[in-house]
Amino acid sequence: MFTQLVHAHPSAKLPLPSPLYTVRPSTPPIFKHQFTPNSRTQFFFLQHHHQKLRPFIRCAANSEGVGGNKLNWEKWVPRNFLAADKVFRWISEATSSPIGQYISSPTTFLHSVDSRIKLAWLLVLVVLPARSHISVRFGLVIFLALLSMWMQPKQVWVDQLGRVTLLSGILFIMLGLGTDSAPSLVFSRTPPPSILGLPNLPTSLEGYSYVIMKFGPLQLTRKGLSTASTSACLTFTIFQSASLCLTSTTPEQLAFALQWFIHPLKHLGLPVAEIILTLLLSLRFITLVFDEVRNVALGIVSRRINWQLLTTMETVDVFFTYIRRIFRNIFSHSEQISQAMIARGFRGDCNSHKLFLSAGTSSAMANILSLLCLVGLIGAATWSKYLLS
Amino acid sequence: MNQSSLAAVSTFKLPVLPIPHSHPSRNCGNIDNLAIECHNMCYSITTKQGRLKPILKDCSLSIPSGQLWMLLGPNGSGKSTLLKIFAGLLNPNEGFLRVKKPRSFVFQNPDHQVVMPTVKDDVAFGLSKFNLTYDEIRSRVARALDAVGMYDYLQRPVQTLSGGQKQRVAIAGALAEACKVLLLDELTTFLDEADQVGVIKAVKNTLASSEEITALWVTHRLEELEYADGAVYMEEGKVIMHGDASSIMDFIEARQAAYIKQIYS
Numbered sequence: 001m002f003t004q005l006v007h008a009h010p011s012a013k014l015p016l017p018s019p020l021y022t023v024r025p026s027t028p029p030i031f032k033h034q035f036t037p038n039s040r041t042q043f044f045f046l047q048h049h050h051q052k053l054r055p056f057i058r059c060a061a062n063s064e065g066v067g068g069n070k071l072n073w074e075k076w077v078p079r080n081f082l083a084a085d086k087v088f089r090w091i092s093e094a095t096s097s098p099i100g101q102y103i104s105s106p107t108t109f110l111h112s113v114d115s116r117i118k119l120a121w122l123l124v125l126v127v128l129p130a131r132s133h134i135s136v137r138f139g140l141v142i143f144l145a146l147l148s149m150w151m152q153p154k155q156v157w158v159d160q161l162g163r164v165t166l167l168s169g170i171l172f173i174m175l176g177l178g179t180d181s182a183p184s185l186v187f188s189r190t191p192p193p194s195i196l197g198l199p200n201l202p203t204s205l206e207g208y209s210y211v212i213m214k215f216g217p218l219q220l221t222r223k224g225l226s227t228a229s230t231s232a233c234l235t236f237t238i239f240q241s242a243s244l245c246l247t248s249t250t251p252e253q254l255a256f257a258l259q260w261f262i263h264p265l266k267h268l269g270l271p272v273a274e275i276i277l278t279l280l281l282s283l284r285f286i287t288l289v290f291d292e293v294r295n296v297a298l299g300i301v302s303r304r305i306n307w308q309l310l311t312t313m314e315t316v317d318v319f320f321t322y323i324r325r326i327f328r329n330i331f332s333h334s335e336q337i338s339q340a341m342i343a344r345g346f347r348g349d350c351n352s353h354k355l356f357l358s359a360g361t362s363s364a365m366a367n368i369l370s371l372l373c374l375v376g377l378i379g380a381a382t383w384s385k386y387l388l389s
Numbered sequence: 390m391n392q393s394s395l396a397a398v399s400t401f402k403l404p405v406l407p408i409p410h411s412h413p414s415r416n417c418g419n420i421d422n423l424a425i426e427c428h429n430m431c432y433s434i435t436t437k438q439g440r441l442k443p444i445l446k447d448c449s450l451s452i453p454s455g456q457l458w459m460l461l462g463p464n465g466s467g468k469s470t471l472l473k474i475f476a477g478l479l480n481p482n483e484g485f486l487r488v489k490k491p492r493s494f495v496f497q498n499p500d501h502q503v504v505m506p507t508v509k510d511d512v513a514f515g516l517s518k519f520n521l522t523y524d525e526i527r528s529r530v531a532r533a534l535d536a537v538g539m540y541d542y543l544q545r546p547v548q549t550l551s552g553g554q555k556q557r558v559a560i561a562g563a564l565a566e567a568c569k570v571l572l573l574d575e576l577t578t579f580l581d582e583a584d585q586v587g588v589i590k591a592v593k594n595t596l597a598s599s600e601e602i603t604a605l606w607v608t609h610r611l612e613e614l615e616y617a618d619g620a621v622y623m624e625e626g627k628v629i630m631h632g633d634a635s636s637i638m639d640f641i642e643a644r645q646a647a648y649i650k651q652i653y654s
Contacts, residue, residue, distance in 0.1 A: 102507075102546050250544065251506035283506045287548035291500075336501035343476055343494040344504070344562065345518035353517045355510075356526050 084315045085307045088322075091297035103247045108151045110248035112363040113370045115257035118245050121374055125241045129233040132381035134226065137233040141168075144240045152247055164239045168232040176228035180211075180221040251283040256357035273350035280355070281337075292329045296322055423487070424570050424603035425452040425475060430484030432467075432474060444470050445481070446626045452619070454489070454569075455600040457592065459614055460607045461637065462623035468607045469497075469574055471623070475605065476572050489603070492570040493563030497578055499555035508534070508550070508558050509543045515566045533565035534558075536598065537591040553584025557591050564595055571595075571604040577613065589616050614638050 110118070125144075129137045148157040213220040245254070259276050266272045300322060307315065346353050432445040445467045452458050460468050473479045474486065476494035493515070496502045505511035512530045521529070534540045537557040547555065556576050563571055573592065577585040593616060596602050606617070614620060620637035622629045630640060 101548065104544050104546075250546070252510045280505060280510075284504060284547065288500060333501065336496065336498065337504055339478065340494075340496055340502045341504055343478060343496075344515040345566075346514075347518075355517060356513055356523055357510075358523075 083307065084310075084318065085301070085305070088297045088301050092294055092301050094294060101246065102250050103153065103156065106153070108248060109366055110151050110244060112361075112366040113248075114362040114367050115249050115253035115360065116260055117367055117370050117374070118249055119254070119257040119261065121370070122241055122245055124374060124378060125237045126234070128377070128381050129237055130230055131385075133384035134229050136381050136384045137229055141233055141236050144237060144244070148240060148244060151244060156247065160240070160243050164236055164243075167239070168236040171235055172228045172232035174228075175231050176220050176224045177215065177218040179224035179227050180219060250360065251280060252357050253360045254283075255280050255355075256360075259357060271350070273355075276357070277350050277353075277355065285333075285337075288333050289330060292326055292333070296325050296329065422453055423451050424454040424456075424489045425450070425605060426485075426487045427451075427475075427481075428485040430474070430481045430486055432470060432479065432481045444626055445474070448484070448623075448626075448628045450621055450628050450631050452603060452605060452621075454603050455596065456618035457596055457604045457606060457616065459617040459620040459634065459637075460605055460623065461609070461611075461614075461620060461641065462629075466623040467626040468623055472572050472574050472605065472607055475570070489569040491566055491568045492572060493566055493568035494572045495556075495559050495563050495574065495576060497575040499552065499559045499579075502559035502562070503547050503555055506546055506548075508539065508545050508547060511547060511558060512562045512565050515562050519566075529565045529567075530561075533561040536564055536595050537561045538587070551584065552579045553581075553587050556580065556584070556588050560588070560591055560595070569601050569603065571602060573604060573606045575607050575609065577608065577610060585610070585613075589613060611638065611641060 125140065129140060145161060148161055152160070210223075211219050211221050212225060249257075255276050258279065259272060262270060262272055262275065300318065305318070310318070428449045430445060430448045431443065433441050433443040436442050448467075448471060460472065462468050470479065472494070474481050475488050476492060477488075478494065503511050505514050509530050512533055513526050516526050516529060531540060531543075534543060537560050539554065539557050539561060542550065542554065542558075547558070550558065560571075560573075560576075571592070576588050580588065592604055592606070596604060606613070614634045614637065617634040619632065620634045621631040622637050622640065630637065
């Protein structure tokens with residue numbers, strides 16, 4: 001690495017604007033940091049005059065020269081990764097559709113399965129990864145990934161699987177390497193066997209080893225692998241099975257299935273009607289919240305705030321204003337919706353205002369097949385604990 | 390706007406228009422022929438400072454059954470408040486009011502009106518208060534969606550619809566309740582021209598299918614007046630005039646012309 005001192009005039013790099021170019025801004029800015037069309041040019045001239053005699057110190061990563069742009073490692077370092085303008089732009093450009101919304105066409109095998117069976121599948125997929133052998137866990141992940149590819153449109157599963165796999169992968173690595181790598185701060189009060197005069201535990205004749213792999217100070221142990229596989233597989237199955245269920249079932253069918261399952265609890269005083277109406281309103285409200293988050297961010301982006309002139313506290317203040325505005329708008333929406341519900345005859349009593357939910361049309365063949373698969377999966381997971389361990 | 394032009398607008402002399410021949414007050418004998426009727430109605434709110442602020446002042450109007458009427462006026466003139474009083478969402482402080490029942494209200498923003506996640510279940514939401522069988526509900530939902538040209542969207546999630554389609558679903562929800570009075574609050578504000586015409590035609594078709602349904606439509610768009618049978622013009626909480634649509638159109642255009650003339654003089 002070398003350092004080269006270059007007494008360079010900035011005008012050697014930056015072309016001077018045409019003398020015909022008008023520098024004076026046409027209108028004064030309304031806000032303190034608002035973008036004005038000519039302010040950038042004005043700023044350039046300011047810099048141009050102030051930096052006239054300042055020397056440039058140019059650094060290069062290796063000996064291939066000052067102009068070796070290809071080897072300049074600096075460009076690979078992410079800059080302004082969490083810059084405020086990028087965050088708002090990213091939010092404003094995000095889709096307004098919530099993740100995992102119902103896709104009415106093309107109609108797939110999952111569309112023709114009864115919503116109650118799908119809900120039972122969801123429950124089983126939440127319980128199984130924690131209670132089964134590691135091979136069953138990974139088998140479930142592969143099964144769900146293949147099912148998603150088969151059932152969902154390509155743009156949906158690519159997006160969904162990518163995100164869930166990334167999340168599960170991060171979880172797997174962090175938990176796998178982190179479970180036994182960090183030294184325990186709590187020491188055992190039992191003295192080691194050598195002090196007690198006992199022989200050390202014999203090494204396994206079958207090649208058993210608690211530590212599976214070592215990566216410098218980090219190590220992957222059997223306990224780490226178990227914890228990591230359970231957490232990562234559980235995360236994957238929860239997200240992916242929920243996505244599969246939501247894309248192939250209407251909210252009303254889901255509400256019907258839930259109502260069918262929790263209806264017996266009505267006798268124990270569970271407010272079933274309230275829970276179902278709340279679920280349906282929440283499913284409707286999610287889209288409004290997404291829209292509001294996006295629209296308010298779009299409003300901020302369209303103001304063209306010059307973020308570089310803001311202090312950290314001022315940027316934080318803008319974020320708080322953003323959050324405050326979202327909440328205010330959401331509460332306003334809630335008020336309007338409640339007024340609309342009153343206008344449509346809802347008087348606050350869920351029992352008298354009956355919602356007519358239906359299971360929708362389902363195929364008997366698809367129902368039987370999915371039930372058999374479910375029973376088979378539970379049986380396989382149960383036996384795997386005894387046969388494979 | 391400068392002070393002189395403001396004064397010119399406020400002192401502009403209102404023409405006294407004749408009551409149209411179709412207007413029921415000409416043959417006032419049959420009261421059942423009126424879907425909405427109010428006399429000397431006032432509505433005021435109490436401000437945070439405890440002062441009484443009048444919103445509607447001495448409003449009187451009557452709208453015959455089976456017609457589409459428009460309610461026009463500048464922002465803050467009390468149109469939406471008047472509509473909410475007709476819907477029973479607000480109570481007037483004074484005056485006489487009679488509105489045929491059942492009545493339905495369709496809000497300006499369809500996102501507020503459509504409360505269920507899919508189209509068919511939203512249309513069925515308002516029917517829950519009636520004691521109907523499941524088949525009856527299904528047939529009513531189908532008929533209402535067919536009337537607004539949305540039958541093919543029966544299973545669609547609401548968030549996948551355009552603004553105009555949502556607005557038509559909201560109207561279908563009101564129609565499914567077999568209402569006699571449809572109160573429509575600025576339905577076309579967020580819509581483009583194609584959706585605007587689609588929604589107006591949906592309402593007109595509904596009215597054509599039954600002589601009993603009456604619609605009162607709040608709007609700012611003058612071009613919508615050509616679809617109306619009659620109109621009401623409001624300003625500063627008062628009903629300035631009501632009558633047939635062409636007279637109201639002439640009146641508003643005359644005001645606009647006078648205002649423009651005042652600006653350029």
